[in-house]
Amino acid sequence: VKQPGKSYRFRVIGAISQNFPLRVSIDDHKFTAIAMDSLNIEPVPDLTYLWLAAGERYDIEVQTKKRYNSGRLRNINIPAHKIRVIGYTDPSDKSAGALCTIAWLKYPGQSINHTYVTDTKCTGFDIPSSDCSGTNITTRTLNPVPNSITAWTNRIQYPDW
Numbered sequence: 001v002k003q004p005g006k007s008y009r010f011r012v013i014g015a016i017s018q019n020f021p022l023r024v025s026i027d028d029h030k031f032t033a034i035a036m037d038s039l040n041i042e043p044v045p046d047l048t049y050l051w052l053a054a055g056e057r058y059d060i061e062v063q064t065k066k067r068y069n070s071g072r073l074r075n076i077n078i079p080a081h082k083i084r085v086i087g088y089t090d091p092s093d094k095s096a097g098a099l100c101t102i103a104w105l106k107y108p109g110q111s112i113n114h115t116y117v118t119d120t121k122c123t124g125f126d127i128p129s130s131d132c133s134g135t136n137i138t139t140r141t142l143n144p145v146p147n148s149i150t151a152w153t154n155r156i157q158y159p160d161w
């Protein structure tokens with residue numbers, strides 16, 4: 001983040017070859033979806049999570065904070081915010097396995113932990129169960145995943161012509 005308080009546009013791409021959804025979130029930030037697959041959409045503000053499938057693209061706008069903790073006043077090291085991406089091979093059975101990674105949203109004076117590695121259990125990427133249905137009132141989810149892998153898989157199946 002070069003200019004705190006400014007809006008930044010990101011294109012989030014479901015660049016994954018597996019057929020399972022990915023969830024994107026940004027620690028301590030909400031965002032607005034403004035385009036899908038390169039077409040402008042009615043803005044969907046105040047999102048906490050965005051789910052996307054393989055090949056899908058969303059443009060989001062993140063309003064950065066005007067006031068943030070850089071740690072300078074107390075001479076302490078403040079870490080940058082994690083942009084978390086996680087995908088479950090079966091969203092209805094989280095023990096079936098997950099893939100996860102992070103990127104960083106860094107304000108001036110914040111630091112990036114270059115030794116950070118996501119563990120195999122994706123610790124810190126937990127999804128409250130109500131978020132899978134999009135009904136949690138403390139979060140707002142765009143494109144929520146069905147509660148069963150069958151419903152997710154069948155959404156892209158067409159009947160025989």
